[in-house]
Amino acid sequence: MDDFKVTPWDVEGVVDYAKLIEEFGTSPLTDELIEKTAELTKSELPIYFRRRFFFSHRDYDKVLADYESGKGFFLYTGRGPSGPMHIGHIIPFFATKWLQEKFGVNLYIQITDDEKFLFKEKLTFDDTKRWAYDNILDIIAVGFDPDKTFIFQDSEFTKIYEMAIPIAKKINYSMARAVFGFTEQSKIGMIFYPAIQAAPTFFERKRCLIPAAIDQDPYWRLQRDFAESLGYYKTAAIHSKFVPGLMGLEGKMSASKPETAVYLTDDPEEAGKKIWKYALTGGRATAKEQREKGGQPEKCVVFKWFEIFFEPDDKKLMERYHACKSGELLCGQCKRELIERVQEFLKEHQKKRKEAEKKVEKFKYTGEL
Numbered sequence: 196m197d198d199f200k201v202t203p204w205d206v207e208g209v210v211d212y213a214k215l216i217e218e219f220g221t222s223p224l225t226d227e228l229i230e231k232t233a234e235l236t237k238s239e240l241p242i243y244f245r246r247r248f249f250f251s252h253r254d255y256d257k258v259l260a261d262y263e264s265g266k267g268f269f270l271y272t273g274r275g276p277s278g279p280m281h282i283g284h285i286i287p288f289f290a291t292k293w294l295q296e297k298f299g300v301n302l303y304i305q306i307t308d309d310e311k312f313l314f315k316e317k318l319t320f321d322d323t324k325r326w327a328y329d330n331i332l333d334i335i336a337v338g339f340d341p342d343k344t345f346i347f348q349d350s351e352f353t354k355i356y357e358m359a360i361p362i363a364k365k366i367n368y369s370m371a372r373a374v375f376g377f378t379e380q381s382k383i384g385m386i387f388y389p390a391i392q393a394a395p396t397f398f399e400r401k402r403c404l405i406p407a408a409i410d411q412d413p414y415w416r417l418q419r420d421f422a423e424s425l426g427y428y429k430t431a432a433i434h435s436k437f438v439p440g441l442m443g444l445e446g447k448m449s450a451s452k453p454e455t456a457v458y459l460t461d462d463p464e465e466a467g468k469k470i471w472k473y474a475l476t477g478g479r480a481t482a483k484e485q486r487e488k489g490g491q492p493e494k495c496v497v498f499k500w501f502e503i504f505f506e507p508d509d510k511k512l513m514e515r516y517h518a519c520k521s522g523e524l525l526c527g528q529c530k531r532e533l534i535e536r537v538q539e540f541l542k543e544h545q546k547k548r549k550e551a552e553k554k555v556e557k558f559k560y561t562g563e564l
């Protein structure tokens with residue numbers, strides 16, 4: 196019996212990622228694939244790949260082969276707009292930006308306002324549309340290329356319905372139920388939704404690559420069951436680990452537990468206070484004990500956040516690790532350093548978010564390239 200659980204709607208416990216690869220039937224992102232990515236892009240890899248924040252894949256080897264042979268590929272990702280975005284939501288978008296930039300490919304970003312309305316009992320349709328606009332600003336602020344990035348909101352981009360119809364004829368109820376966990380009480384809109392979600396994987400007659408957290412993988416398994424029967428490629432994916440919330444390494448940062456998350460729109464001062472108050476460390480009971488025994492970075496959320504996003508320099512990350520282990524670095528100082536990085540990031544992001552208000556139209560996908 197596993198002491199962790201990963202489904203598209205729930206992540207519990209400390210995830211054993213090697214075990215998850217076996218359970219989900221995906222493949223590990225090997226050194227060979229990572230090196231091939233560096234070779235093809237002629238670039239130094241960003242931390243998300245170097246440090247295996249992305250750790251698993253389906254058919255990424257085929258994506259690279261298609262790129263090398265000149266067939267190319269395209270990227271697809273998305274966001275369910277049910278509330279403000281937090282740091283855990285945005286990190287995969289930075290990795291996606293790197294892929295788009297280095298491979299020079301098109302990227303489609305689906306904003307599933309319809310899905311969130313259907314699946315979240317308390318949200319009105321107006322709420323999800325409002326959050327869609329809000330979240331789009333955060334996504335644009337990441338710095339995507341407007342000539343190659345196409346953002347569309349399901350409720351506005353009605354052409355998607357036409358594309359979803361042939362897909363809807365390929366998915367039967369039990370296939371969808373196995374992935375989405377539908378019950379007798381599920382709304383009929385929810386049952387059609389998998390067809391809408393799969394449609395963007397067919398936007399181009401090339402292989403589609405989805406960078407997403409591994410909990411989303413079951414959705415794409417469904418697409419892989421029928422894609423070839425419609426004359427398209429099975430979608431490929433690269434899977435990331437989860438960004439932990441402030442209060443522990445279990446599960447993932449969750450919008451439903453606001454004290455565990457730092458939101459992209461948080462006032463930097465308030466975010467700092469939140470980290471100071473809630474971030475779990477691997478520190479000892481007293482400073483004296485920590486100086487003697489050293490800290491435990493492997494149990495520490497502060498260290499994890501540096502590792503995943505806030506310390507791009509590998510050498511400095513290792514120095515922090517050793518300084519912690521040797522007892523030379525204490526948690527107060529370490530936390531303050533993380534707070535500074537997070538605040539710098541938030542200030543910069545919020546500036547770009549403001550500028551994004553003028554760019555929204557440039558990114559809108561109308562179905563024409």
Ligand code: SF4
Binds near residue numbers: 476491496497524526
């Ligand atoms: Fe974590 Fe830093 Fe404390 Fe070490 S010193 S346990 S890395 S907060």
